[in-house]
Amino acid sequence: MTSLRPLGSSDLEVFPLSLGGNVFGWTADRAASFAVLDAYTAAGGNFIDTADAYSAWVDGNKGGESETLIGEWLAERGNRSDVVVATKVGSHPEYKGLSAATIKGAADASLRRLGTDHIDLYYTHFDDTSVPVEEIIGALDELVRVGKVRAIAASNISPERLQESLDVSDREGLARYVALQPHYNLVSRDTYEGPLQEVASRSGLAAVPYFGLAAGYLTGKYRAGARVESARSSRVEAYVGTERGDRVLAALDEIAQAHGAQVPTVALAWLAAQPTVAAPIASARTVEQLPALLAVADLELTEAEIAALNAASA
Numbered sequence: 001m002t003s004l005r006p007l008g009s010s011d012l013e014v015f016p017l018s019l020g021g022n023v024f025g026w027t028a029d030r031a032a033s034f035a036v037l038d039a040y041t042a043a044g045g046n047f048i049d050t051a052d053a054y055s056a057w058v059d060g061n062k063g064g065e066s067e068t069l070i071g072e073w074l075a076e077r078g079n080r081s082d083v084v085v086a087t088k089v090g091s092h093p094e095y096k097g098l099s100a101a102t103i104k105g106a107a108d109a110s111l112r113r114l115g116t117d118h119i120d121l122y123y124t125h126f127d128d129t130s131v132p133v134e135e136i137i138g139a140l141d142e143l144v145r146v147g148k149v150r151a152i153a154a155s156n157i158s159p160e161r162l163q164e165s166l167d168v169s170d171r172e173g174l175a176r177y178v179a180l181q182p183h184y185n186l187v188s189r190d191t192y193e194g195p196l197q198e199v200a201s202r203s204g205l206a207a208v209p210y211f212g213l214a215a216g217y218l219t220g221k222y223r224a225g226a227r228v229e230s231a232r233s234s235r236v237e238a239y240v241g242t243e244r245g246d247r248v249l250a251a252l253d254e255i256a257q258a259h260g261a262q263v264p265t266v267a268l269a270w271l272a273a274q275p276t277v278a279a280p281i282a283s284a285r286t287v288e289q290l291p292a293l294l295a296v297a298d299l300e301l302t303e304a305e306i307a308a309l310n311a312a313s314a
Contacts, residue, residue: 002044002297005278007084008178008206010151012120014047014084016272016297018208020283021050025065026058028285033069038077039287043294047084049181049208049281051125052110053091063092064113071115080116086208087114088125088155098128100139107143122149123181127157133165134172141174155181155210159195166203177205179278184209186218186248186267186313187239200276212271212280213264214239219292220249220263244313251312255305261295268296270309 004013019040024033037048050070056063067087074080087110090098095106103124110119122143124136143149154162154177162180169176180200184192188211200207213219215235224241239245249263256266264282271280282293301309 004046006206007121007151007208007278009176009204010121010178012084012151012178014279015045016279017045017268017293018047018049018086018279018281019045020210020281021048021066021070022054023066023283023285024050024054024069025061026055030069030072032285034073034076035287036284036290037070037073039290040284040294041077041079041083043290044297045294046082047086047279049086049210051088051091051123052095052106052113053088053093053125056091056093063094064109067110067113071113075115084120085114085116086121086123086153087119088123090125090128098124098131098136098139100135103136103139104143107148111148118148118150120150121153121179122151123153123155123179124157125155127154127161129161133161133168137165137168137172137174141169144175149175151175151178153177153179153181153205153208156183159199162196162199163203166199177203179206179208180276181208181210181281183211184271184274184277185212185214186252186270186309187214187245189313197276205276206278207274207276208279208281209271209277210281212268212282217245218248218252218264218267220252223249247312248309251308255301255308258305259299261299262292264292265295265299266301266309268293269299269301270306272296273301273306 050066053063054066089106140152182192217236217239222236252263256263268280284290
């Protein structure tokens, strides 16, 4: 049984792979979403990541589709107490930004869709610099105090605003961020490493990186000359055929072969081994895609292998 990891200073304990819910209601319909959720939890997984905005970008959707499917699944399985549910506020078409009123209204809407009385981990999806951090933290603190949210976190925020937020929490005795969701992977290291990672490390925050597989590039299926039919294909074009991308894939191939592992497992294992990282996020639209993701829980890279991937991705 894979041991769970503490999530920062919170009392939450999570599986070392967070299941991304962005595909639910988008590239995975209800049956496929339920099957993936069933397989993930059957393997010991307990950490599901979604957002109120998923998947408003799809024609005919209005946002909240992922939360609704997760809520229906939780109700059918009767396993709410076994699952850590993370969702986000700030990007839903009807709840844009991070004013206090927006945060509170969006939280209630998410709770209704999820069919639950509490959110385990509530992220600000994108920072809203038009709102003082005192107002944002104050609204989040109120949600924690009334029991609607267990712990709070931030995503897509500058080091300066993150530090300012933590300072407000400490000074005023308010709820404090316990986690950070940065864009971070082997071909996008500067989106986290440096000042942002330093604030997280200094403040005891757990990192839960998104785009852990670079929108699929680090699965190894996108290579020069290969055609892949995927809703995300356009996002990986920036990496395909680049000198750095090719170096990273070559290093991943070699390490995967040495372990008898799959390429995405190694890419996620590198992330999981980085300072502050508690659990990378990865999504699967089919059950068949899950084993390579779940295997990160059991793959420990050597120092030499981590060094080789660091060099290839530099």
